[in-house]
Amino acid sequence: MTPQRLAVANRLTQKRGPDATEVVEKEGWTLAHNLLSITGSFTRQPFVDERADCYCLFNGEIYNWRDLAPAAGSDGEALIPLYLEHGAAFTTKLDGEFALALFDFKKNVLVLSTDAFATKPLWYAKRGSEFGLASYESALLALGFEKPTKLAANTTLVLSLADEKELSRHQVFTFDPAHQHKESVDDFLSAFSHSIAKRAKNIREKVFMGLSSGYDSGAITCELLRQKLPFKAYSILGREDQGIVRARHAFLPKVAGEILNPSYREYQRQKRLLREVCEPFFWTVREGRYAPQNILEDAATVGLGIICEKAKGAGFKIYLSGQGADEILSDYRMHGKGLTGSSSIEGEFPEDLAAIFPWRNFYEGAQKYYIAKEEHVAGAYGLETRYPYLDAALVQEFLWLTAATKNAGYKYPLQTLFEREHFPYARDVKVGFIPRKKTMGDYIARLVSGLLGTHI
Template sequence: MCGIAGLYYPALAKPVDPARIMGMTDALAHRGPDGSGVWTAPGVGLGHRRLAIIDLACGAQPMVTPEADLVTVFNGEIYNFREVRAELEAKGARFVTDSDTEVLLHGWRAWGPAMLPKLNGMFAFALYDVRRQSLFLARDRFGVKPLHFAQLSDGAVAFASELKGLLAHPLLRRLPDFRAVEDYLGLGYVPDDASIVAGVRKLAAGHFLLLQRGKPVPEPVRWWDIDFSRRTAGKVKDLEAELIEHMRAAVRSRMIADVPLGAFLSGGVDSSAVVALMAEASKTAVKTATIGFAEADHDERAYAQAVADRFATAHRSRTVAADDFVLIDTLVAAFDEPFADASALPTYRVAQLARESVTVALSGDGADEAFAGYRRYRFFAAEERVRALLPQGLRANLFGRLGQVYPKADWAPRPLRAKTTLLALAEGGEFAYAKAVGVTTPALRDALYTSAAKHLLAGHSAERRYLDAMRQAPARDGLDRAQYADMRHWLPGDILTKVDRTSMAVGLEAREPLLDHRLVEFAATLPPSLRIRAGQGKWLMKKALEPWLPKDILYRPKMGFVTPVSAWFRTALAEQAAGLARSPVLAGTGWFEPATIEKLAADHKAGRAEHGRTLWQLLMLERSLMRLFG
């Protein structure tokens, strides 16, 4: 995997100092410890840091065509590059390397932006066309690989894999964007196309940006979208077989590497399925890595070991202690922006463990979004059935009143925690789901913000992205719309950002075979009854895997990487939680009411309320603001 950065002047071809590009790529050295390169011409400069994976001897970048008319820097992998290469060679292209990077150069010459749908992979790249004096920036379908850009005061457009690459340029103004803070507190991450630094944007997943000399900077163009509006038909057994073939092809295509390769193994359905298919395709024992927890109710090592034994993997595991919050500052540095998914801690640890023996690791990410694996999908689908039976006015009156009087019982068993469900039924489906995937509720954010902060928002809310995505989704029902919105926002903003930053921080390339676009497009056509049935998410996927995996792997309750942040804020981090109310960093923004933060910390410590996730958000925000803005 790699890091890329560069500058482009759309108005005038100003000189570009190679040292400036080198400074930007040096900030990304962790993404590419195996080499670096810079290429400049009037009005443009491209830089690269390389983690060598394919064609170790000849894949150096920036890569320039023999005619010196095209040059590219590329972060990612094109898994079908040999097929695309053969198509290009049939059209007369002559290749000089065995690298997937070169496919981009010849692909641009043959097809221009229309080459993107031909690529099966994870990528973010910049390609400069010398003759047209244009710069083409593109990002893969799901946003596996990141790309940030900003327009600087001297007219240049700067881009980099991570925010820290842009921050290395002295002309980037470091001012916070409070709307991004609202997004972060509402969703738990700063979403695609937004940034905590005002004026910086992320190129959204499935988009490209074509910059041309002498023309204004345009808006990015969407080149791919997932379609939930079509339905497939067929016998269940036939669909199971088709699903396994899609998964088999996805896994095998991602096992191509000229360096040691392995897998993350949690003991859950998704990573276990990936390991099973890797074992089928591999001539040697698959290398697997697992992180366990000292707390028994969070620990899945026994399940991971059972899968490792079943497929005879070369398995390694390590325990994460309950006080692993010592990683906080490491994560703040890795993510740049505030990031509140506390499972980043164990994800970093498992990447660290895997890197001791491999350079590439396959993960099981993406199946929950594609096949409706999250518990919230089952709840939302059930709520939507109720909404379909009763008009909005009656629901708002009946369930709204019940929800107001029903006690909030975070301590009770799940079936007795009805308050949230009753209030959700009183609302429209889109807004209810937007709140369900959020972290800090709109009401709590309203209590946290000062009047000046509310004025800065000018009506902006974190839930707006979800509302828009669900209302505009190419979909047939509520479950479709929820999955579509998650793929647009949650997947690139949380899941893929977490895996990219933690793996890149240790120089490891992570690959997500269950996000092969052909597999996900197939999943999107499945009727809801084949995604959720009898209280089981990922129903068809689990049925298809029954010959491969034992039922206690397939059908046990989903656990995931659960980090005990709530317990930390009642014990080891209790003082830090209380100190947030007195934080000069948070107070200096003028955004927050100190008395509200103080009450959150006190109520949480005393067990009167559950505010662990919000306190974690505020702690990570404080550390990020301190690092970014001093």
């Protein structure tokens, strides 16, 4: 592949890894990797074992890498040794958020894998004798591939390097929806504590998050404070419950919180910027009923961009996301009633959970769409997103709760955490993240813009 062709394909993907770009040619394959250095030593990719003739490209974080490969210098360096020991099944031993491609040139095998929820994107496509894979669909389209496929959540796919035909596939994590036997949320809250700790404790880079008046970011903040972990919380008041937001900021050390109030001009500038540097993604809430939505037109996308730009300028590199709580802990329902058109479960969580598992938003639907929003926006700023609510062990603890406990209240485990820690929240209130509440100044600015023929 020529450097010019690669540069065009890599335009948006390279923003995900601004620290270094490495290109290696191997037996007709061009292996290019953009590094965002977060964990361990600064190590360019691909990872290589020359004796085994294995190459590996990796995006994300493996949280149990020290247990799996104590001699490794970083999480990515653990992958090839694990593969050589366990074969393609090595992915079932990984606890993390990742996408990877492992080339075994000796056995003529290619292993592609996502984590349980495909938090890190991985696309692939075939055209004649050419095969391509990339973090972003746009990279493959730029190379001339048509209709790339996004590797599904919870999937390890094994292909032949000779013709890219599928040899096998398996799940990365096997969820158990059949045994709803735990009446107490204590094990869930213990798993939540562990999920936060593995993502924010004893790490090299600084952590930030967006703090709203809702349950999801509130619980993450509450747990970070409980564990006395350093972080920065940014809030945009917009249509939030301002009393709750300000009460939560009162819990924070002075340097740990900042309330932003972006003007109409700032909001529009960010929107234009994201159109230039952010990978688009389209989703239809309900096939046949709604037109496809582009994440770049979502108000929450722009708000996240404002927060990420602010955090990047302050030296933060790790973003803790509340993604997954709506899709798993409530499926956009409260007391059995849908809150939006996104809900995919009828009524409350049933006694026979296995009969509806996985519900649409568990892996697909809103889950897939909003993960793309988090990844694409943070990626545009060279930041890594981590997902406490999509920790597989935590999700399993929720599945094991009895139906009565799941239905005891809106996101009942988080309500319990707030009550125990005396943390401010509004019971049974769901407010989506809408960062701009229009003011008279906004209308005046738009009017002036129209009169002068300018764009703001």
